[in-house]
Ligand code: ADP
């Protein structure tokens with residue numbers, strides 16, 4: 001599903017290159033549940049952003065679903081990721097001015113899905129995640145755990161084949177965090193590929209493989 005070859009990312013600081021990612025080579029198969037771990041500043045978020053086309057490397061190639069990502073025109077590249085990838089962030093990134101219902105609906109509007117179809121999909125998500133009763137509330141009326149559930153529902157509304165999650169339980173208590181991990185596990189069993197950045201060994205145990213980063217490189221073993 002994913003193949004990164006010789007990925008480098010750097011910033012020019014005071015005329016010198018500071019490397020964030022140094023020669024990353026990775027293969028990730030469809031159906032995997034991967035945890036990216038490593039100390040703060042090791043390049044985890046940057047790697048996740050590159051995988052989701054939110055950021056681009058300075059060198060290297062990326063094949064996603066057999067497509068040579070960096071040979072695609074911007075518009076085609078954006079479309080490829082928009083239709084296949086759902087993002088879950090640590091701080092939810094919900095839109096404060098929109099209700100739970102509208103937050104989940106938003107990506108579907110961008111995808112030009114018809115009104116009646118959107119209604120059906122959002123209703124399905126609300127039902128599946130047990131938040132039907134919350135549909136008219138605004139994010140600030142929900143607990144952190146509930147907001148993250150809405151964030152996941154929104155990520156899944158577009159039926160992505162890949163979920164990218166950056167510290168998805170970072171703002172949750174342990175019980176809420178466990179619920180989110182169980183949900184990921186269930187989605188993974190249904191065939192969704194999951195890549196999460198996490199500091200938690202416990203969270204990583206839900207996955208099938210750990211990728212350890214250190215100073216922008218994949219640690220062997
Ligand atoms: P992690 O997610 O593992 O904490 P990041 O991918 O967020 O690591 O960041 C890796 C490194 O890149 C950090 O040392 C960070 O300071 C550096 N970095 C990120 N963005 C910039 C930038 N715009 N300019 C310079 N350095 C940056």
Ligand code: ADP
Pocket residue numbers: 045
């Ligand atoms: P997080 O805490 O989520 O890992 P960071 O603190 O690494 O976030 O980065 C927050 C923002 O600041 C990002 O947009 C990143 O690109 C930028 N940034 C991080 N480190 C640097 C840096 N050394 N110089 C300039 N920008 C940076």
